[in-house]
Amino acid sequence: MLDPQLLRNNLDLLADSLTRRDLDLDLDRLVELEERSRRLRHQADEARAAQKEAGRQIATLVDEEKEKAIAAAQDMSDRVKHLSGEADRVRDEFERLWLEMPNLVDATAADGFTEDDAEELRRIGDQPDFDFEILDHSGLGERLGIIDTERAAKVSGSRFGYIRGRAALLELALVRWAMDRVVAEGHEPFLPPVMVREHALVGTGFFPEARDQVYEIPGDDLFLVGTSEVPLAAYHGDEILDRKTLPLRYAGYSSCFRREAGTYGKDTAGIFRVHQFEKVEMFVFCLPEESPSEHDRLLEIEEALVRELEIPYRVVNVAAGDLGASATKKYDIEAWFPGQEAYREITSTSNTTDFQSRRLNIRYRTDDGTTPVHTLNGTACALGRTMLAILENHQQRDGSVIIPQALRPYTGFDVIAP
RNA sequence: GGAGGGGUGGCUGAGCGGUCGAAAGCGACGGUCUUGAAAACCGUUGGGCCCCACUCGGGGUCUCGAGGGUUCGAAUCCCUCCCCCUCCGCCA
Incomplete structure (x- = not known):
């Protein structure tokens, strides 16, 4: 597996390497999946942070105030589950494709395909x-x-x-x-x-x-x-x-x-x-x-x-x-x-x-x-x-x-x- | 194959459903002391992902065998699986 950061900062290197191997992988799709995966993960993290903060609040409250806070936090769990599920799904899809990306070809490897x-x-x-x-x-x-x-x-x-x-x-x-x-x-x-x-x-x-x-x-x-x-x-x-x-x-x-x-x-x-x-x-x-x-x-x-x-x-x-x-x-x-x-x-x-x-x-x-x-x-x-x-x-x-x-x-x- | 026990940080080992990434000890690293070392004392000490600063740094999240579930909230409760250990049987 290669460093996924290459998709962000050295796409040419990947493309060159694929050309030298005579392979055709969808780099655009990989770039897109990697970016989407990060974006979703970030959203999921923030939702989770909010949920944890709510939990910390609840722990300090009592009686009606506590009841109200619990009721208010009711749907946070679903939101977190949904977002992190999406993030996982996109991440898995990305990794499945990324695993197919072969190593970069050394500059001194011989040219040719067979x-x-x-x-x-x-x-x-x-x-x-x-x-x-x-x-x-x-x-x-x-x-x-x-x-x-x-x-x-x-x-x-x-x-x-x-x-x-x-x-x-x-x-x-x-x-x-x-x-x-x-x-x-x-x-x-x-x-x-x-x-x-x-x-x-x-x-x-x-x-x-x-x-x-x-x-x-x-x-x-x-x-x-x-x-x-x-x-x-x-x-x-x-x-x-x-x-x-x-x-x-x-x-x-x-x-x-x-x-x-x-x-x-x-x-x-x-x-x-x-x-x-x-x-x-x-x-x-x-x-x-x-x-x-x-x-x-x-x-x-x-x-x-x-x-x-x-x-x-x-x-x-x-x-x-x-x-x-x-x-x-x-x-x-x-x-x-x-x-x-x-x-x-x-x-x-x-x-x-x-x-x-x-x-x-x-x-x-x-x-x-x-x-x-x-x-x-x-x-x-x-x-x-x-x-x-x-x-x-x-x-x-x-x-x-x-x-x-x-x-x-x-x-x-x-x-x-x- | 049969019966039982157990999986927590580099290791040992605590952990009532509530601010636990997790006590304590050991180890390791840095420092004080010392001619040097040991001892003693002080301090630091997991990893992944991400965001901001994008130099120093700051922050979020995940991770207590794995995966599901319950719950506002799980290392702590439930289910499934995996692995390890002990005893018995079998065996190169």
């Missing part, structure tokens, strides 16, 4: 030059007997996978490796809940925009998170943080659940795009002036991790129209997948400025009140996709896969062979 409009910032690492017929992750998984989508389809349906044997151990190694690395960067490890209440999803900006991507547990009013960003962000909801403790740097490890609605036919081979995967996610609460440098910091960590796995990658500055509601700016790291002959997203980091903290009501104290903190998130390691990138990039002629040096202390083996 994934293809992302601006490539750099390519790191050489794409491997194979002198044999390579396999994609699906072929490798089958040949090595470590990925089983067929039985997963039998048990759970499409877009699920069983990960077996050394691949399972490899993923577990990735978790501990990634955690150790981000802990070394000052992030505190968390194992958060993966089922959350609605307010956590509204608070992080996934609702209302991406509601169709979220699994719902009927009857219990709970939802499965698509990333531990959600429970980590909501962790400090309704709190006033001590600025001396900022920045707070966390890292959550959790399963992630995504409906992947609207992706039918995309990435159908193997387990590149699945409904359930595991991820180590970094999350930061910081002072507003710190968020750009924190964003750079998260990106540096992400790049370092991918480099340590000896995976070629590129960094892109995501286009304004492809940002998602909460981000003001986002970098994706795309790993080279030889089997697809393409760079595909494996990690991502967003600066969400005060968009989430306003919705979640997370602030810090200043000399004259409180101010929303800034929040940022960044993938340390998406286990599934990272494992697939390792398989494809480090495959050998005989169908085996060499484990990157950095992971060997964690896996206990240095190769996955047929």
Whole structure:
């Protein structure tokens, strides 16, 4: 959520941001609702003040004078109820619309509206030059007997996978490796809940925009998170943080659940795009002036991790129209997948400025009140996709896969062979 | 799942239907004292929204788990819901 004051003093900024996102929201209506809501609230407040004053008078009176005063105050209650009811109604209508307003777009976010409009910032690492017929992750998984989508389809349906044997151990190694690395960067490890209440999803900006991507547990009013960003962000909801403790740097490890609605036919081979995967996610609460440098910091960590796995990658500055509601700016790291002959997203980091903290009501104290903190998130390691990138990039002629040096202390083996 | 108890300010904990945003204590912050610190003493100390001044500041309203209701007036009475705790049962 943005500061509603922008409607009063910086309408152009809102309009610009919407244009860059290729969105069309009725700003005039928002301006009008916001103003009406304030006007009605003021009237209701004044009616209520009169009512309370009358009550104070009555308390000092006795006998007939008291009776008369009570009779005179008879209809004040109705007036207050009516006015504050109206004020509430208009306020609710305003907030419902205002929740749909996405974060302002950062001036340095790339222009454009789709994934293809992302601006490539750099390519790191050489794409491997194979002198044999390579396999994609699906072929490798089958040949090595470590990925089983067929039985997963039998048990759970499409877009699920069983990960077996050394691949399972490899993923577990990735978790501990990634955690150790981000802990070394000052992030505190968390194992958060993966089922959350609605307010956590509204608070992080996934609702209302991406509601169709979220699994719902009927009857219990709970939802499965698509990333531990959600429970980590909501962790400090309704709190006033001590600025001396900022920045707070966390890292959550959790399963992630995504409906992947609207992706039918995309990435159908193997387990590149699945409904359930595991991820180590970094999350930061910081002072507003710190968020750009924190964003750079998260990106540096992400790049370092991918480099340590000896995976070629590129960094892109995501286009304004492809940002998602909460981000003001986002970098994706795309790993080279030889089997697809393409760079595909494996990690991502967003600066969400005060968009989430306003919705979640997370602030810090200043000399004259409180101010929303800034929040940022960044993938340390998406286990599934990272494992697939390792398989494809480090495959050998005989169908085996060499484990990157950095992971060997964690896996206990240095190769996955047929 | 069964039985009982409870939800008040950062914490503990009072609060007859009437001027209660709410006693008191603790904590925190500022000051006095001290070479410094502790102790002692003095003072300050929730948040949201809004109006006026639009610099300092002044004022209104909401907020005692949430939502309804009764009443001229509710933290205090009634209803619904949520959450927490204890005991029993079950269980990874």
